[in-house]
Amino acid sequence: MTFLRIALRLAWRDLRGGTAGLWIVVLGVALGTAMMAAVGSLGGAVLDGMQASAREAVGGDLSVRLFHAPATPEQRAFLEAAGTVSETAELRPAAGTVSGSARILVELKAVDGAYPLVGAATVSGAASLAAAVAHRDGFWGAAVSAELLDALRLGIGDRLRIGVGEVVIRAVLGHEPDRAFRAFSLGPRVVVARPALAATGLAGPGAPVYWYYRLLLPEKGRSGAVLRDLERRFPDAGWRIVDAAHGIPGVDRTVQLARTLLLLGALSITLVGGVGIGRALSAHLDRRLPVIAALKASGGSPRLLFTAFLLQTLFVVAVALLIGLAAGAGLAGAAAHALPLDWLPETAGALHPPAFLLSATVSLLAALLCALPPLGRAVGTSPAAIWRSPGSPPRQWHGWRHGWRHGWRIRTAVGVLGLSLAGLLAAWTGMPLAVAGFLSVAGAVAAGFALLGHGLALAARRLARNRGPLVRLAVANLGRPGAPTVPVAVALGVGLTVLVAVGVTGTAAVEHVEATLPAETPSLIFLNVAPHADRNVRERLSALSGVERVETAPFLHARISRVNGIPVTEADVPRSVAWAVRGDRGLSWRDRPAATDRVVAGAWWPPAYDGPPLASLDAQVAGRLGLAVGDTVTLALADGPLTATVANLRRVDWTRLDLDFPVILSPFAEPPRHSLVAAVWSGAAAVPAVEAAMATAAPDAAALRTAGLLRSLRSTVDQVRRLLDGLSLVALGASGLVLLGAIANSARRRLHEMAILHALGIGRRPIGLAVVLEFSLLGAAVAAVAAPLGWLGGTAVVAGVTDAGSAAGGTVALAAFLAAPVAMAAAGAGLVAGLRGTDALRRLRGNALD
Template sequence: MTGAASPTAWLSLAARFAVREMRGGLRGFYIFLACIALGTAAIAGVNSVSRAISSAIDAQGQSLLAADVRFQLRNRVATAEERAYFDKLGTVSVSSDLRSMARLPDGSDQALVELKAVDGAYPLYGTVETSPQRSLAELFAKEGESYGALAAPLLLERLGIRVGDELRLGTARIRITATLNREPDALSEGFGLAPRLMISTEALAATGLVQTGSLVEHAYKIRLHDPAENKLSSIRKQSEKAFPSAGWSVRTSNNAAPALSNNITRFSQFLTLVGLTALIVGGVGVANAVRAYIDSKRGVIATFKCLGAPAGLISAMYLIQISLIAVIGIAIGLVLGALIPIVAMRFLQGILPVPSEIAVYPAALVLAAGFGLITALAFAIMPLGHAREVPATALFREQGFERRRLPAWPYILGAGLFLAALAGLAVLTAYDRTIALVFLGSIAFAFIVLRLVAFLVTAIARRAPRVNSPALRLAIGNIHRPGALTPSVVLSLGLGLTLLVTLTLIDGNLRRELTGSLPERAPNFFFIDIQRADLEGFRALLKKNMPDGKIIEVPMLRGRIVAFNGEDISRRNVPPAGRWVLQGDRGITYAKNVPENSTLAQGEWWPADYSGEPLVSFSAEEAGELGLKLGDTVTVNVLGRNVTARIANFRNVEWESLSINFVMVFSPNTFAGAPHAWLATMIDPKATAEQEATTLRALTNAYPTITSVRVKDALEIVSELMNQLAVAIRAAAAVALIASVLVLAGALAAGNRARTHDAVVLKTLGATRRTLIRAFGYEYMMLGLATAVFALFSGGVAAWFVVSRIMTLPSRFLPDVAIMTVVIALLMTVGIGLAGTWRVLGQKAAPVLREL
């Protein structure tokens, strides 16, 4: 064995021994397999679902957009030249989207609707599904004075009407001819705050809703004459070159729903990081399993050494074994991960685009396999390094390797390299690398802190005063004795509980804001599309119905940022946190004075009678994310005209108040003479629900073209969305917690050998089974409490940072979360610990005493 053999022969010999020794089965590695399989399955499943939806979006691009290409204009229609350009490209369908109020004919009730008006060519791709199913021409046909309309089932439910009933929309009468079950381009148009109402363009003209400054979007959807010649990638550049100041947004069928795709990618990254947490937690279980396995092979290792086997051969042999077992666990995880999309698609169908056929996504599986294999090796190498420390004398007496000593430096270096590879893979595959880096830093910090917590618990137990209870005294001794379970239990349970506390506190704080303090601070109503001629009457009506309310009104325009300092925004590398400002149109306004809910952070405000070059005030936080400074210029396109203004100051904006706030506020002279409407809010914390309903009804009847948004209704919709997202978040947290349970079980199983010796000796000296159970119960309870306290503290800090610093919302500690965490920690540690210890207590004394 010690002869000079070639590396190939040396590895071949190690592989042969490794495979031969594995014939006895995988006993002792079930926790290992479960940990690797669980983490791998979570990452494979999440990424497979994400890729399935993304591939469905790409494959259904034409239907999702209802066109090959769409030109969208805000607050204006296309000019004759622009329309001629569209007609040259292909068949054109025009639709208009806006929010409005639909009310019953007698004015007794009303509801906010997402109104969509379409022409006879709609849809160019896909189908509109209705009940009953008839042609759109029939459904939209005018009968007498009323126009046909399609309504979402939710609208019928809210107003208590059915197909065949009439509604008032603006100044027109409409008749519900069918329920709208599905429109092909709904997902490409973004999230709606109200149910859909679809009418014809002729009906829209009759409503009188589209007036000067109305917030309306006109979409020109085109089915290209020859898509092969008019390549989608070149249309955007050609159109911008032909009409540089059009201010339209161009979307093609190969990017039909970018907001949806980005949100899916972001959520997928979040769940992937949670899955990686489960995998890293499982890595602790891998380390425990390998350590216990090597400990059980002391006699075999000593025999090999007595026969002259070099330490490298022994390490290679067990490394091959661990790698093969890891591959088995990864394979199990990949199979489960590949099945997850099949189940998920059944629940997502009808909500998101899903593939028409079942598919396997190799890239997602390869990524999960990479994470699984690297994690297994990263956590297995250090315990494997101890195998070479087992002396040959272990063959003749019960003696293992010294666990407190670090292995040789090559093993430490190898573990470091694999951990670096794991971090690199997580960062390189992340949508937002900053978040990935923060996550990895947090995990590393948690490992260090948990080690310190374990050291602190051990130190406190070592210095604890002597107690009279033998069981309690034995429990305290077990916590600090050599080879104690304290580090393993604290580490394995701490990570899972910390993640659970963090996610639960974030979820709880968001729900509290949406259902409690946020509605109390937020305005009662937002009013949109107020014409200047209606302002006085609008104020008088609100004061009559809500005399104690406060009215805030501001001029409202829509504009899209097209350049900073003359440079096209598409050429700037913008961090993910600031990209939302540049995506689509932004609400903008002008003001003589600093707006409410804002304070100057830097620079000076312009005089009330200012008449110089256009100036703009920018939100300080967003400006920092975009890399802007005082004196920079911002170019916005408003109503088809590019306007350039210089940044005069930055403002701190209280977005969380839900009051009227803008990223950009311009000097009044910037938009002198520009047509626009007004936006207003009504704030009355003491108003009753009946008072709000009366005000809304009176306003809708008196000013049918003004759109009213009741903030509480909007928050309820957001709350429902949060409930749906919370299901996925809790499921991901549950995966990490299950991994913690597995690791905890593995850690306790690994310590059962020492516990068996202790129990036998103590029973021989007269200890009863009841005393031992009490002692072990006290020990597990104290470890569980210590871990729960850490999880409460660290999870609370992490949740506070996310809610307070990232979401900029009030954050508070929730006592019910504390109680739940403590209960879970105690149930897990005491329950799992005693379940594993019960078998130990029944061990016969003679076989154990002979080995001592």
């Protein structure tokens, strides 16, 4: 206790003696903490809110979905024995006025009397949803969204034609509890009673209808047992099962991915700021070396001095953490109100205490990681070495009771802190591979720029020979002992690399959405086209003026239930491709490969193939599932399970929004019950004529205009790009903070060198110009490496997610454009340093004359 009291007293007295340069530590820690706290708090609050609302969003404790056919009597009996059951049917037909003058794609839901099991559905214009959809005056009722009333110019009391039936609009639909977190809808909502669906003629055998069975269990915690029994009793039924205890699949995964991406971006800001933290502490301790030498000569042990300065550092970091947490709380609240997402839970704007604790812990670990090496060097320097060279503090490790020799304890502590930081981030994000990959790439980039800094310093010492005085002085400054070449190169290099990579990726994404997708994406997609109408549809639409291309493909839903005979419920499926096996997916079959098919393994089946079922799979999905050519997959179809042998693997570019499927089968001798999907490429002016022709050729087909999808995608890409651009700019701002800190922290040494040069007869202006040239050369060298590196990183990301080509072209100019301000900023920093130095020289000369 006495030891700690003495250490605290020494730390406080030394802190009172001067804190110059420690503001860099405060700003660096506060900036990273604020970003991590904001991202972590917002993401954590959203995830917690979704978890708390999961039962309502799922519709019960469990949700079981089938496609094409409702549950069999045996399946229904099993579900009813497990708990309270509610059956709903959902499909996407075309609905219109009774006269047929207007039609629109709608999302139709047919509900039974038990709906909803959890939560409450709200309507306006009727006493309740049950009253709105009841059978009265010879018609079934309907509750519709206000969007449908505006699109068809209808009102309450008017009739709506769906299929071959008619319903009366009796209410405007408000809240649907089981759609709370569905951010995207293909059309206006229409809710009718379950018996009304039969009157529309749209739910016949094999019809494209989603049949949902929500269960409310009598006892909590039994969902796992019920699911295991369900899979064991009906292994090939093709269920898509959602357990509310595990959250909302898809939505929570997306939020978690976004949170992880932003957290890693915030961590990059913290790590870049950490370079400034280490530099600022080194400069602060360099200024305190005479004090350290005096204390050691007076009997102060290295352990006592290390503890005192560590406590001093912790005090400064604690102040920075408080500032950062306060700023993070403000940022999280502002972001929650600014996000244009109406499905966010009400808790999204609330503070999330675990996130603040975690962000503070991560920032503390990162600060200690950067602070321990300079602390070890300072207390390990002998007083004699300090007094021999007071103007240029030595860099050495001396023994601390023979244990600190070579600084092995410091290195061990740094290693433990680094592993703790990585483990904490992995636990926080739940994505250890992403964290490991990020830290590996970040470490490699930082090490590369550190080597660049050392190389610049080495080259500068050699190039300084046989140059003009100004250039020789500037170049020599880059290689002098204690020069900030390495830390500035690391900070500016990492910040600029991130900025260019994000800029290139964002630009390529925007160009893809703006130029490539509109040219390649169909203008219209028609769902639920009857197979017998295939030829009529293609002939009618192809004959229209302005139609460039018409394609149709058979379409049905199936679930991958087994991989090489092993049920997917027992297989180790990576989360990245869980979407492919979690539920039913659309598939098709064709005789020949399409023009866009890129077979990367195996071969396509021969024309007119008439043998056992073969399959063509998306190569990425197959690779993650461990499937290769010759393996088998079992698909749960409405007509029963079907096992196919993998004939080939395809590279599918999902960013093209083309008519493609993750699973394509060889043609059937007798196809199962299915529908067709038709895609039409045409100019915008031809869209109304195409819709009118389809109303005659396939009256039950629902039209989907892709222009709305492209607008939504464009808006999403723009929002993500702006967010990532903001993070990368903050990272570059942290690099600028390191640059300014390097100027401030080396001011004493630089002034000492300037005074010597001035005493030797070199004027103030050449000295100042030499400093400007020094930083300009450093900034230009870093920009020359970081811009191409960031461009390569951005093009690698683009090439990994799309086949639209590399991000070359305009992105090369973008990289150069982003690199120019960095070189200019470095030159500006040199100008500031030069002006400060020459002004100090002028004052020194004035004092000497006085």
